[in-house]
Amino acid sequence: MNKLSVIVPCFNEEAVLEKSPAIIRDKIKSLADSGKISSDSFILLIDDGSTDRTWDIISQLCRTDKTFCGLKLSCNNGHQNALLAGLQFVADKCDACISIDADLQDDLNAIDSMIDKFDEGYEIVFGVRNSRKTDNFLKRWSASFFYWFMSLLGTKTIPNHADFRLMSKKAICALLNYKEKNIFLRGIIPSMGFKNCCIQYDRQKRIAGKSKFSLGKMTNLALFGITSFSTKPLRLIFFMGVLSFFISIASFIYVLWSYLGGESVKGWTSLIASVWFLGSIIIMSIGIIGEYIGRIYSEVKNRPPYNVEMVIYEEEKEA
Ligand code: UDP
Ligand code: MG
Numbered sequence: 001m002n003k004l005s006v007i008v009p010c011f012n013e014e015a016v017l018e019k020s021p022a023i024i025r026d027k028i029k030s031l032a033d034s035g036k037i038s039s040d041s042f043i044l045l046i047d048d049g050s051t052d053r054t055w056d057i058i059s060q061l062c063r064t065d066k067t068f069c070g071l072k073l074s075c076n077n078g079h080q081n082a083l084l085a086g087l088q089f090v091a092d093k094c095d096a097c098i099s100i101d102a103d104l105q106d107d108l109n110a111i112d113s114m115i116d117k118f119d120e121g122y123e124i125v126f127g128v129r130n131s132r133k134t135d136n137f138l139k140r141w142s143a144s145f146f147y148w149f150m151s152l153l154g155t156k157t158i159p160n161h162a163d164f165r166l167m168s169k170k171a172i173c174a175l176l177n178y179k180e181k182n183i184f185l186r187g188i189i190p191s192m193g194f195k196n197c198c199i200q201y202d203r204q205k206r207i208a209g210k211s212k213f214s215l216g217k218m219t220n221l222a223l224f225g226i227t228s229f230s231t232k233p234l235r236l237i238f239f240m241g242v243l244s245f246f247i248s249i250a251s252f253i254y255v256l257w258s259y260l261g262g263e264s265v266k267g268w269t270s271l272i273a274s275v276w277f278l279g280s281i282i283i284m285s286i287g288i289i290g291e292y293i294g295r296i297y298s299e300v301k302n303r304p305p306y307n308v309e310m311v312i313y314e315e316e317k318e319a
Contacts, residue, residue: 002118004028004041005094006111007086009079010058010102011048015208017057020104021045025067027108036115041094043068045102046086049076079213080185080221083163091172098166103209105134106164107201114166117197123171123309124189124196127164129203138215146222153230156190158198165189170309180301184225191229193307228301231294238287241280248276 006024010017024043032039045058045068058070071089073082083099090097096118100106106127114125135143147159163185167175171194178188190196213221226233252273259269 001035001038002095002115003093004031004037004115005090005097006041006043007046007083007090007097007099008043008102009046009048009082009086009099010050010054011076011079011082011212012050012052012054013102013209013212014050014053014057016102016104016206017045017054017061019207020102021057021061021068023104023108024100025065027111028067031111031115036112041067044086044090045070046082047072048079048082049073078217078221079163080183083185084183087167087172088176091169091176094169096166096168097172099163101162101164103206105203105206106162107204110164110199110201111166113199117199118166118168121195122166122197123168123194124192125166126158126161126190126196126198128158128198128200129160129162130200131202134203134205139218142218142222146225150187150225150229153226153232155187155225155229157187157225158190161186161198164201168194170194174304174307177304177307178301180228180303182224182228184221184228187225187229194309231290231297234290234294235287237290238284241282241284241287244276244280244283248273248280251276 006028008020008024021043028037028041028043031037032041045061047055047058047070055070055072058068058072061068062070071085073085077085086099087097096115098111098114100108110127114127117125143160147157150157167189171189171192174192174194175185175189255264255269255272258264
């Protein structure tokens with residue numbers, strides 16, 4: 001039977017933590033009772049540098065119930081880093097891990113299907129929201145725009161999937177080989193390969209408290225997602241330079257024609273021709289530098305060039 005860990009990032013969630021841990025624990029207990037997971041499965045509550053009573057509640061829970069364990073980060077590092085800390089912590093302690101938000105907006109009952117898929121051999125199971133009815137207009141619109149823009153830039157993201165997902169131990173260990181410090185899990189995990197699938201669920205309202213993602217934090221996350229996956233904006237600069245170069249040729253023909261027709265003021269012809277020509281050369285040069293910066297950027301990230309899914313190796317072959 002597989003040992004499951006559930007990781008829950010919490011940032012100033014004192015209101016939510018009065019209710020949600022018991023609900024998650026009951027779910028884990030019922031899954032263990034029905035033989036779907038082992039009885040030593042556990043829940044890891046991660047305090048992402050909260051300033052309220054979040055850690056007091058977590059430590060109290062850990063003292064009274066061995067299903068819970070806690071991890072306190074020294075300051076607020078953001079949802080993605082809190083999740084990463086959790087994944088690192090559980091990597092060698094479970095067979096599979098499910099990440100879920102503390103506010104229980106994600107459907108706990110979807111965990112059953114996630115485990116079924118894991119048992120069928122899927123290494124990653126993405127939870128995908130059926131609809132965004134519980135989100136306000138701004139959040140719905142900005143999310144759609146974000147997914148559209150990411151796919152335009154050629155980045156693999158799963159639309160309407162946040163961070164409610166199951167990962168096998170193998171997938172977690174592969175993820176930990178990505179050494180980049182600024183990690184955008186929603187982009188990296190779908191790009192890792194491995195056998196994966198999606199399951200749909202209805203997103204609920206928060207059980208208590210308020211969203212910890214202000215517009216500023218959301219914009220930061222979106223910009224971060226775009227810049228940590230795509231160097232296409234840099235290539236765009238070069239193409240803009242090429243476009244300006246063609247415009248400079250056209251403008252050169254036009255100003256020369258005006259000059260020969262005697263329609264131009266003295267000095268205008270040379271001025272316009274050189275402005276366009278120099279402008280296009282400058283933009284193209286920036287684009288070329290951008291290409292190199294893009295290459296340096298991907299080298300610095302030091303992502304693994306491949307992930308191994310399976311190995312067939314017999315000792316006898318060596319002899
Ligand atoms: N969270 C976190 N660190 C942060 C912001 C949020 O660990 O800096 C946690 C938060 O406690 C919650 C989850 O991330 O468990 C999702 O946050 P929230 O529900 O506020 O986001 P929303 O659902 O509104 O997008
Ligand atoms: Mg939420």
